[in-house]
Amino acid sequence: MALHASSGLLAAAAAGGLGPRKVHRIRAAVSTETTEEGKVQLGGSDLKVTRLGIGAWSWGDTSYWNNFEWDDRKMKAAKSAFDTSIDSGITLFDTAEVYGSRLALGAVNSETLLGRFIKERKERNPEVEVAVATKFAALPWRLGRQSVISALKDSLCRLGLSSVDLYQLHWPGVWGNEGYIDGLGDAVQQGLVKAVGVSNYSEKRLRDAYEQLKKRGIPLASNQVNYSLIYRVPEENGVKATCDELGITLIAYSPIAQGALTGKYTPENPPTGPRGRIYTPEFLTQLQPLINRIKEIGQNYQKTPTQVVLNWLIAQENVVPIPGAKNAEQAQEFAGALGWRLTNEEVDELRSLASQTKPVIGFPVEKM
Structure with a gap:
């Protein structure tokens, strides 16, 4: 499944400034704090991101979201989602090397699409700021710390970037986790990323990863998990x-339960495809x-209900929630979740009501 970049592309990336990076000391454990720019500090890192990001899982996908079809119309819709997000003040985009089928006809890797969108936007406005988060796939045949660096350089080539803001382990490996954390x-030390995180990590794995990085003076910035x-x-x-205890930001994927919390679906109109087997009538x-x-x-x-949840x-x-946006309308709606706040009573009431619903089956390993 791994893709290998050509040596020419890697050389070009190196010329773009993949030099060693100074490692900063870990800050004391704190909750995410809003900065003067309306952004939040990601964990104990120096990285600041918008309070809400956009997930790019569906971009180029032909297996889960797009019914085995990816065409020019859907690509233009994804591009509109990207531009509208930035226009609305959302500049964090989350992707992964395994998003987007590389087997189906017409499909495009999500990283490739995001890189293309960024390039086109910067051609119009070189000053635009985009925070890119992507992920390493802990595939069984990937062993040791160097596998992380190799995969990251492949991702950088697809993105057309010399570094990314956040690099995450997509899920715990069957083995070699210590090597992955070393990677x-x-x-960070090679200047390829600004911050690092994990995804789908349990409490124990999270603590182990935090302590392993702490020995090198590197903060574990985030843990991306299913949360809604x-x-x-x-x-x-x-x-x-x-x-919260360790000052690691929780990045919430599937924050609107893959559409189930938007009010769009009813017992008479359930979602189709794989989601229909989860969100049944x-x-x-x-x-x-x-x-x-x-x-x-x-x-x-x-x-809207989406903005409330x-x-x-x-x-x-x-x-930091990262709902997936397929088009401009969705991106615009997500932006409406910012700039206001539910009362504590409303927050508690919704949790209480939700607890009366039989828990939905989650994805132990999302987006593999």
């Missing part, structure tokens, strides 16, 4: 509390009282 540290109003496992398994029937209350609260703020996550503090 993250090497990436109806999938609150990070609150129950110690991951959220550990992130029976589950959507249980979900309706919560959806109705979300709509009522949204009306008080003149906000994203704001609920932001209100948890130390959480």
Whole structure:
């Protein structure tokens, strides 16, 4: 599954400034703090990102999101989502080397698309700032720290960048996890990344990774996990509390439960494809009282259900949601989750209502 960049592309990347980087001391554990620019510090790193990011899992995908079809129309829609996000003040984009099928006809790797969008935007406005987060796939045949650096350089070539802002381990490996963490540290010291994180890590793995990087003076900036109003496992398994304790930002993927919390789907109109096997008519029937209350609260703020549930996550503090945007309309709607806040009473009420719903089945390893 791994792709290998040509030596010419790697040489070009090296010429762009992949030099050694000074490692900064780890700050004391703190929750994510809003900066004067309206951004938040990602964990104990120096990286500042917008309070909400955009997930690019669907860009180029032909297996889960796009019904085995990727065409020019969908590419233009993704490009519009990218531009609208930036125009709305959202500049964090999360992708991965395994997003987008490389087998199906017409499919494009998500990193390649994001890199193309960034290049086209910078040609119009060289001063535009984009924060790129991507991920290393812990595939069974990838062994040791050098495999992380090799995969990262391949990702940089697809993105057309000399470095990325955040590099994450997509999921724990079957073996070699210590080597992977060493590889993250090497990436920081070689100036290939500004910050490093993990994804789908349990409390124990999270603590181990944090301590291993700490020995090198490198902060573990983030843990990206499945987290939404109806999938609150990070609150129950110690991951959220550990992130707060150690000053690691929790990045929430599937924050609107892959559309189930938007109010778009009903028992009579469930989602199609793989999502239909998770969000069944029976589950959507249980979900309706919560959806109705979300709509009522949204009306008080003149906000959509999507904006309410994203704001609920932001209100948890130390959480950066990354909903996936397929088009400009979705990106614009996500931006409406910023600049206001649910009351503590509303936050608690929604959690209480959601707890009465049978927990949705999550993805132990998302987006593999």
